[in-house]
Amino acid sequence: MKELIQQLLEQAVTTLKSQQILPEDLAPRIQVDRTKDKAHGDLATNLALMTAKPAGKNPRELAQLICDNLPESTLVEKTEIAGPGFINFYLNNAWLSEQLDAMSRDAKSNVKLADAPQTIVVDYSAPNVAKEMHVGHLRSTIIGDAVVRTLEFLGHKVVRANHIGDWGTQFGMLIANLEEVEKQGTDAGSIELSDLEAFYREAKQRYDSDEEFAVRARNYVVKLQGGDEYCNTMWRKLVDITLSHNQAVYNRLNVSLQMSDAMGESQYNAMLPEIVADLEKQGLAVEDNGAKVVFLDEYKNKDGDPMGVIVQKKDGGFLYTTTDIACAKYRYQQLGADRVLYFIDSRQHQHLMQAWSIVRKAGYVPEEVPLEHHAFGMMLGKDGRPFKTRSGGTVKLVDLLNEAEERAQQIVAEKSRDLNEQEQQQAAKAIAMGAVKYADLSKNRTTDYIFDWDNMLAFNGNTAPYLQYAYTRIQSILRRADIDVSSLTQTIELEHDAEIALGQKLIQFSDTVHGVANKGMPHMMCNYLYELAGAFMSFYEACPILKNASEQQQQSRLRLAALTAQVITQGLSLLGIETLERM
RNA sequence: GCACCCGUAGCUCAGCUGGAUAGAGCGUCGCCCUCCGGAGGCGAAGGUCACAGGUUCGACUCCUGUCGGGUGCGCCA
Structure with a gap:
């Protein structure tokens, strides 16, 4: 919608340039905003204010010239010049009605697909091997997945990169301990991850107390790094146990990650020696106290x-x-990334x-391929202190999801008495997962954030x-109407202010999806859906739909309601949140 | 010491690429059920956008400084 107005303005600018009213070399960034106040129309531009100075003209006078030179268009009802030189646009309701009609007949609600589909790598979730997922993994997992869904919806090729922590010196003791456990006849495949936490502590304790065990563990680290087959097999078992456990969590959360999306740190090991050698060759890395170091002018140490x-x-x-340098290089060179997002x-x-600064200097990823860090803070409790269990431990994700479902079940049991037990269970699950996910998705803070059940x-x-709830309410109306809304041919008539406002909100869906994709910020979708609801x-x-409405009004309003439901459910599905027919 | 992020209503949060009178929810107070789902809607009160300068026709937004909070800074990941 904004784009269409921008195009009209561009043509006006071209015309004014040809008339020597605007300087030939002027290339203004044409900005079109939605107005906050209805008195200022539906959309506005500050174009005349921006170009007044270079054109040497009074802004209001210039605004008039721009309006006079706008091409004819069906979408603009009228324009007005306001304030210091804003141009306000009033949309034509017939045009709006046509847009809504097209939206309701399109599987993707008339969202404009990407003109140039890109290969986009999204790095998210990233839990550690031999550890259960905890609340610290929630934000990355949920926000990353929402962005992934949105990018795919627009037609981009997305590579889900689950950068799991599958490497490090701790694997020596884990392998040594797995050996002990297997000696006692326990099959690795039967170990649950909850046991693996205990397993991890056990390994650590043995490592600290048993010198012979510690020596063996250290030996295994060296052998594992050297590619030893036995150690590799044992390591693989640990990775697989963790992945299958995590998969259950992803499935429950309706996160689209699969086991095959795991691209752990270990995957870049083979690249590391050549990276360091290359950095040295390029004169970026030098030896310092025996270590290979890259000095960055843009970062200072304490001296x-x-x-x-x-x-x-x-x-x-x-x-x-070094792993992160290799990882960025790999994503560009091997995966062909046009853009990489890190949650x-x-x-x-x-x-x-720092890692990316080296990546750029070494020429591993060109400047035009963005490496974006989408940061977020720690999860705090309602009291503003780090979110912990009563005993002060880390909150496991599984426990958090269980509690969410318990709380949702209580609410459903109280409020959804007309649902049978199975429907109540289903509703509780959808509400619980939706609530937890949405709470994270709707916040934009890069700082710490408060987790509050209520x-x-x-x-x-x-x-x-x-x-x-808004969705089920609409579904209820549609059920009651008892007609196939998709077969209605009645045009959508926008008479009442509330109908026009709803219609205008609906056609903002496309812009919103693009906003989420461009900025990597799903909260924009949350805000939009809330405003839409x-x-x-x-x-x-x-506006009565089923009662006190003419046949024509009824059909038009049913179509509006159905379209609203379509956009809500589609918007929520881009966030990885389910809707229910009844609740 | 240096660096990064942040500071918006009592609380939790929006505020787009600088745009017109800074917005929601909760909480507080009021109103609306002969009405399609009241799990709702409408309204009121509540603000020195941390503070001080600067740039601009225009600053919550950009720049500089100060204060306050969080985080990170050579052989863990």
């Missing part, structure tokens, strides 16, 4: 000298900076900036249950 980033330890080992917590920001499970405000509720109050 004010360029900060050194170690890419290889003096014992020959590699650190995660990783904000504590790693500086580290990523807020997220509320049926009012910007929450998943509110949107799910609000616009529908106002319409619903003001």
Whole structure:
């Protein structure tokens, strides 16, 4: 919608240039905004204000010239010049009605697909091997998955990259301990991940107390890194146990990651020596105290000298900076990424900036391929302190999801008495997962954020249950109408203000999907859907659909209602949230 | 010490590429059920956008500084 107005304005600019009213070399960034106040029309541009100075003209006078030179268009009802020189556009209702008609007949609600589909790598979730997923993995997993769904919807090729923590010195003791367990006759495949947590502690304890065990563990680290087949097999078992457990969590959360999307740190090991050698060859890495270090002028250490980033330890080992350099290189060169998005917590920001700074200097990824860090903070409890169990431990994701379902079940049992038990279970599950996910998705803070059960499970405000409820309410009306709305040919008539407002909100869906894709920010979709639901509720109050309405009005309003439901369910599905027919 | 992120209503959060009178929900107070789902709607009160300068026709938004909070800074990941 904005684009169409922009095109009209561009043509006007071209015309004015040819008339020497605007300088030939002027290339203004044409900005079209939705107005906050209806008195200012539906859309507005500040074009005349921006170009007044270079054109040497009074802004209002210039605005008039722009309006006079706008091409004829069916979508604009009229234009007005307001304030210091804004041009306000009033949309034509017949045009709006046609747009809504087209939306309701299109499987993707007339969302404009990407003109040039890209290959986009999205790095998200990233749990660790031999550890259960905990609340710290929630945000990355959920936000990343929503962005992935949105990008795919627009036609991009998305590579889901689950950068699991599957490498490090701790694997020596884990392998040694797995050996002990297998000696006692337990098959690795039968180990549950919850046992694996205990297993991890057991390994650590043995490592600390048993010198012979520790020696063996250290030996295994060396052998594993050297590609030893036995150690590799044992390592693989640990990875597989973890992946299959995590898969259950992803499935339950309706996260689209599969086991085959795991692209762990270990995958880049083979690249590391050549990266360091190349950095040295390029003169970027130098030896310092036995280690290989890249000095970056843009980062200073405590003495004010360029900060050194170690890419290889003096014992020959590699650190995660080198892995992240290799990883970015791989994603560009091997996966053919046009864009890479990282959903990783904000504590790693500086580290990523350093790694990418080296990546750019070494020429591994060209500047035109964006590497984007989408950061977020820690999860805090309602009291503003880190979100922990009563005993102060880390909250496991499984426990969090269980609690969400328990809470949702209580609410459903109380409020959805007309559903049978199975329907109640299903509703509770959808509400619980929706609430948890939406609570994360709807926040844009890069800083710490507050996790509050009462807020997220509320049926009012910007929450998943509110949107799910709005959807079921519409479904209820459509059921009651008892006609196939998709077969209606009645045009959508926008008479009442509330109908126009709803219609205008509906056609913003396409812009919203693109906003989420371009910025990697799903909260824009949340805000939009909340506003849409609000616009529908106002319409619903003001415009009777089934009663006190003419045949024509009834059909038109049913179509509007059905389209609203279509957009809500589609929008929520892009966020990975389910809707229900009844709740 | 240096760097990064943040500071918007009592609380939780929006505020797009700088645009017109800074918006929601909760909580507080009021109104609306002979009405298609009241799990709803309408309204009121509540703001020095941390503070001070600067740029601009115009700043919550950009720049500089100060204060406050969080996080990270050479051989873990």
